[in-house]
Amino acid sequence: MNKILKISLFFLIPILSFFIFQKIKSASVTVTAIVPGVCGNGVKEIGEQCDGSDFGGLTCFNFGYSGGSLSCNPGCTLNFSGCTYAPPSGGGGGGSGGGGGAPSYGKIIISGYAQPKSEVTLMLDGTIKATTIAGADAKFSFILDNLSPGNYLFTLYSEDKDGRRSSLYTFPVKLEAGQTITAGNILLSPTIDVDKAEVKRGDFISIFGFSQPEANILISVSSDEELFFRTTSTKDGFYLYQLGTDILEKGDHFTKSKSILANQLVSNYSRVVSFKVGDKSLTKEVEKVCKKPDLNCDKKVNLIDFSILAYWYKRPLTKEARQKVDLNGDGKVDLIDFSIMAYYWTG
Amino acid sequence: MKKFLFLLTIILIVIKSGNAAIIEPKIEAKELKEGEFIVIPIYLDTQFEEINAIEVYVNFSDNLVFRDYLDGKSVITHWIEKPRVVAPSAHYMASQITFSGIIAGGVSGRNLNLVELVFEAKESGIAKIEIDKNSKVLLNDGLGTKTKLIALSQSFNILYIKNLSRSELALLREKIKIKDNFPPEPFKIYLAKNKEIFNGKYYITFETKDKQSGIAYYEIIEKPINFIFLAKPDIKNLSFKKVESPYVLEDQSLRSYVVVKAVDKAGNERVEILYPQRVLVLEDFLTFVICLVILVGLMIFGIKYKNTRNNTKK
Numbered sequence: 001m002n003k004i005l006k007i008s009l010f011f012l013i014p015i016l017s018f019f020i021f022q023k024i025k026s027a028s029v030t031v032t033a034i035v036p037g038v039c040g041n042g043v044k045e046i047g048e049q050c051d052g053s054d055f056g057g058l059t060c061f062n063f064g065y066s067g068g069s070l071s072c073n074p075g076c077t078l079n080f081s082g083c084t085y086a087p088p089s090g091g092g093g094g095g096s097g098g099g100g101g102a103p104s105y106g107k108i109i110i111s112g113y114a115q116p117k118s119e120v121t122l123m124l125d126g127t128i129k130a131t132t133i134a135g136a137d138a139k140f141s142f143i144l145d146n147l148s149p150g151n152y153l154f155t156l157y158s159e160d161k162d163g164r165r166s167s168l169y170t171f172p173v174k175l176e177a178g179q180t181i182t183a184g185n186i187l188l189s190p191t192i193d194v195d196k197a198e199v200k201r202g203d204f205i206s207i208f209g210f211s212q213p214e215a216n217i218l219i220s221v222s223s224d225e226e227l228f229f230r231t232t233s234t235k236d237g238f239y240l241y242q243l244g245t246d247i248l249e250k251g252d253h254f255t256k257s258k259s260i261l262a263n264q265l266v267s268n269y270s271r272v273v274s275f276k277v278g279d280k281s282l283t284k285e286v287e288k289v290c291k292k293p294d295l296n297c298d299k300k301v302n303l304i305d306f307s308i309l310a311y312w313y314k315r316p317l318t319k320e321a322r323q324k325v326d327l328n329g330d331g332k333v334d335l336i337d338f339s340i341m342a343y344y345w346t347g
Numbered sequence: 348m349k350k351f352l353f354l355l356t357i358i359l360i361v362i363k364s365g366n367a368a369i370i371e372p373k374i375e376a377k378e379l380k381e382g383e384f385i386v387i388p389i390y391l392d393t394q395f396e397e398i399n400a401i402e403v404y405v406n407f408s409d410n411l412v413f414r415d416y417l418d419g420k421s422v423i424t425h426w427i428e429k430p431r432v433v434a435p436s437a438h439y440m441a442s443q444i445t446f447s448g449i450i451a452g453g454v455s456g457r458n459l460n461l462v463e464l465v466f467e468a469k470e471s472g473i474a475k476i477e478i479d480k481n482s483k484v485l486l487n488d489g490l491g492t493k494t495k496l497i498a499l500s501q502s503f504n505i506l507y508i509k510n511l512s513r514s515e516l517a518l519l520r521e522k523i524k525i526k527d528n529f530p531p532e533p534f535k536i537y538l539a540k541n542k543e544i545f546n547g548k549y550y551i552t553f554e555t556k557d558k559q560s561g562i563a564y565y566e567i568i569e570k571p572i573n574f575i576f577l578a579k580p581d582i583k584n585l586s587f588k589k590v591e592s593p594y595v596l597e598d599q600s601l602r603s604y605v606v607v608k609a610v611d612k613a614g615n616e617r618v619e620i621l622y623p624q625r626v627l628v629l630e631d632f633l634t635f636v637i638c639l640v641i642l643v644g645l646m647i648f649g650i651k652y653k654n655t656r657n658n659t660k661k
Contacts, residue, residue, distance in 0.1 A: 047366075049395055056395070062456035103529050125556055126424035126451030127535065148529035150558020151420045151460060155452040168452035172422060172459065272489070296541060304539045306425050306449075307552040307593045311544045313427060321543055328491060335483055336491030338427055338449050339400035343489040345451035 039076035042260075043218065043228065048076040053260075057268030059183070060084070061171040066181050086179065104177040106149055111141035112186025113261065114158035114166065115210035116237045120188070121347065123155040127303070128347040134158065138212040138237060149177040156188060157346070160210040160237075164191035167271050168345070187267040190217060190239065190257045194275045198282040199245050205275060207255055208240040211267075216260040217241070220269070223253045233259070248277045292327050293341040301344045309333060309341055367495035368393050368484040370403060370461070372476040374501045379468045380508045382516050384414065384523045387464045387476055391422070391484070392457040396494055399454070399487035401461065402427075402447040404479035406439065410470035410505055413444055417463040417525070417612070419561040423448035425554060430462055438481060453487025465523065471507035475500060527559035527613035536607055536621040545595045551621060552593040553607055560612035564589050569596065569603040572623045580604050582618055601625045 042052040050056065050072035060068045060083035068084035114120045114134040122130045122142050134140040140158075155170045167189045173181055190211035199205040207219055211233040219229045219241050227247070233239040239257075253276070256269045275284075290297040295305040312325045312333040327337040369392040379385055389403065401423070407413065416430040430446040446462060468474065477500035486492045534555035540547065555562065566587035570580040587608055596605065601624035609617045 056455075058395075058455055062454075064456070064458050123452065125532070148532070148558050150556075151422065152558075153422055153424060153450065153452075153454060157452075170450075170452040170454050172454055172456055296539065302537070303425070303535075303552050303554060304537045307537075307539065307550075308541055308544060310427060311593070318543065324543070335400050335402045335427070335447060335485060338447075339485040339487070339491035340489060342399035342449040342451050342453065343487055347451070 040074075042266075044076075044266075045226075049078045051076050052266075053264055054258075054266040057169060057189075059171055059186075061173050061183065064174065066174070066179070067183075086181070103148065105145065106147045106175040106178060107143070107145040107180040108147060108152075108154070108173065108175065109141070109143050109180070109182045109184075110154065110156070110186065111139070111182075111184045112156070112188065113138045113212045113265075114140050114188045115160050115191065116213060118158040118160050118210065120156060120158045123157075123345075123347040125153050126155070126345060126347060136236075147175055149175050149179070151175075154183070155345075155347070156186060158188050158191075160191045162191075162193075162210075164193055164209060165271065165346075166191055167268060169268060185265055187212070187259065187261055187265045189267045189270040190215075190233075190259050192255065192257050192270040192273050193284070194255065194273050195284055196275060196281055197284040198276040198278050198280060200279060200281045201248070201250055201277050202244070202246045203281055204242045204244055206240055206242055207257070207273075208238070209257065209270065210237045211239055211257075211259040212261050213237050215239075216263075217257050218260060219243075219255060219257045221248070221253055221255045223249060223251065245277050250277050250279075252276050291344060293344040295324060301341060301346045305341060306338075309337060313338075366394055366396060367497050368396060368398060369497045369499065370401075370478045370482060370484070371499035372405070372464075372478065372501050374476065374503050376503055378504045378506055379474070380506050380511070381468055381471055382508065382511055383468050385466050385468060385503075386417065386523050387466060388420075389461045389464065389478070390457075391459040391461050393455045393459065393484075394457075395455060397453040397455045397487040398450065398484055398494070399452070400447075400449045400483075400485040400491070402483040403445065403461065404439070404482050405444040405464065406441065406475075406477040406479050406500075407444065407466065408473070408475040408502075409441075410468065410472050411474050411476075412467040412469050413442075413464065414467050415465040416446075417465065417561045419525075419527075419557050419559050419611075420460040421448075421462050421556075421561075422450055422454055422459045423461060424451040425449050430464060439479065443479065450487075468505040471505045473502050474505050475502040525560045525613065527557070527611060527615060529557070529559055530615040531555050531557040531562055531609040531611050531617040533617065534607075534609065534619055536605060536619055538601075538621060538624065539593075545593075548595050549599055549601060550593045550595045551605060551607070553609075553619070554592055555609045555617065557609070557611035557615070563610050563612045563614075565592065566590065566608040566610065567594060568606050569598050570606065571598065571603045572626060579620070580606060582606060582608075 044051045044054040044056045055070050065083035066086045069082045071079040071082050073079045116136050116138050118134050120132050120134050120140040130142055132140050152173045155168050157168050158166045169188055191209040195206040213235050215233045217231045217239045221227045231239050231241045254272050254274050256272045258269050259267045293301045295308045309325055312321055325333055327340040372387050372389050374387055413432050427447040430444050432442050433445050435441050478498035480498045484494050484496050486494050532555045534553055536551050536553045538551055540549045567590045568585045568587050605621040607619050
């Protein structure tokens with residue numbers, strides 16, 4: 001009898017420990033691969049100006065330079081020594097002033113990576129200037145000439161084949177007369193979505209979208225604390241992460257992603273998508289109604305929507321207007337509503 | 348102990364001001380002559396935050412008069428309220444300049460020009476420009492979160508000048524004139540209609556920038572379509588009127604060319620045209636059909652009349 005017990009224990013213990021190990025492994029496999037909030041983990045977080053090659057979408061342009069590249073000091077502060085300022089080239093005669101002379105225009109060449117075959121939009125001071133289709137390798141480029149010298153705000157975003165948009169990538173440029181500025185290696189954020197609006201705690205939720213082909217994708221899930229997960233995109237840029245929700249508390253959660261290309265270029269974060277962890281699972285419906293800041297429901301957030309919001313600025317709202325234009329639901333149209341609109345701007 | 352307290356205070360200030368946007372007036376001149384004009388740029392340093400909306404109040408001393416503003420270099424893409432003087436209120440007992448706007452898509456950086464304010468130095472003494480602490484800077488986070496703000500001030504001296512001649516004064520003021528031989532930027536005219544505003548009438552909205560001197564004003568004309576030639580209106584021979592965006596169209600049938608002219612502060616112009624949205628409406632078509640029927644009828648009648656006359660002659 002004792003022998004039988006010993007033999008069965010001999011087999012049972014390894015089997016049991018294998019299952020326990022697997023259980024622990026399956027629970028811990030999704031847990032953060034990165035130590036959050038630490039300088040040197042390669043992810044720019046609150047309190048850091050940069051981390052490794054993650055500059056949070058900032059370039060030398062944001063600091064008044066006309067080119068070059070930022071680097072990151074060991075203390076996670078920005079290093080501007082690689083930034084350059086190119087004086088106006090050619091253009092003859094120099095200077096923008098002087099009545100009578102022919103105006104000397106500038107040029108900007110913008111290139112980077114979006115998602116394969118996505119539609120990339122370039123805005124200039126909040127107005128659509130050009131659109132293009134990215135190649136199968138996700139590369140895109142724009143050349144704008146005949147630009148009068150001055151300060152410009154360039155904004156880029158892309159839309160994947162399913163109509164999901166990347167976050168906006170904005171950079172200011174000071175263009176001198178006759179100057180050509182090149183802004184290259186711009187990495188647009190991935191697009192992102194989830195398959196469930198609510199997920200039963202313990203079930204899986206799919207976080208997916210499009211990015212550059214074969215890029216490393218960093219997914220952030222924030223609730224009380226921020227958790228990070230990694231995956232890679234396929235050759236056509238698609239990425240998918242199955243998140244086991246047993247590690248999340250019940251309640252509302254937010255997720256966003258960023259892409260890392262060849263361990264050198266880091267995009268800024270995608271748009272934020274929310275989901276709930278609860279007692280049941282509900283599939284996420286495709287949004288049929290227009291987004292709140294799209295006040296005239298034309299799938300664009302632009303000057304028309306701005307004019308509608310501006311009409312109601314500091315005016316008493318009617319019942320219909322309150323439902324439509326009061327974007328944060330505080331009963332009035334003020335700077336906050338304009339800020340929400342600016343975030344969703346499409347030009 | 349004193350040293351320690353001093354260090355602690357500095358550390359606390361640094362911690363407190365961590366990630367706070369800075370708005371400051373930048374005045375290069377230390378001294379100014381009475382009657383002289385000065386351009387004071389207001390700069391934003393986002394301190395690595397991404398900002399998309401601002402509302403700024405600027406306090407200025409009594410010996411300054413606000414004369415104008417220049418927005419050619421501004422990072423603001425759309426103005427909610429352009430710079431204007433507001434009367435003393437409960438929260439501030441003197442006149443203030445206020446302006447607000449959005450930066451579509453958000454921006455991060457330092458030395459971002461918000462606007463340039465033009466003042467006249469009226470009386471001698473210390474002049475001060477101060478960003479009011481009630482100014483607001485909102486994050487580009489989709490929620491309109493207010494970020495911390497460090498509001499700075501600067502001052503300069505206005506010198507008393509005895510018997511300054513008109514030509515000398517003009518020469519002083521000439522210094523701030525911006526050389527600008529570039530027209531305003533190309534722009535789009537958006538046609539819109541919304542049942543809740545302007546009584547549901549068609550209106551247009553437009554906005555552009557001039558990168559040097561800034562936009563001075565907009566002009567408009569609605570020119571009804573010429574059915575005979577269907578030709579574009581000759582812009583040179585049109586009499587424009589000054590308007591602001593948004594503008595409710597007079598021709599609600601949308602059968603007019605809408606010509607909008609943007610004029611910068613140096614007088615350069617940019618003209619954009621919104622083409623008639625309806626060339627031939629139903630009533631035009633009916634009129635055309637009726638005219639055609641009458642014409643064909645007359646022709647048939649004429650031919651028949653001629654034939655009967657010829658027959659009677661035979």
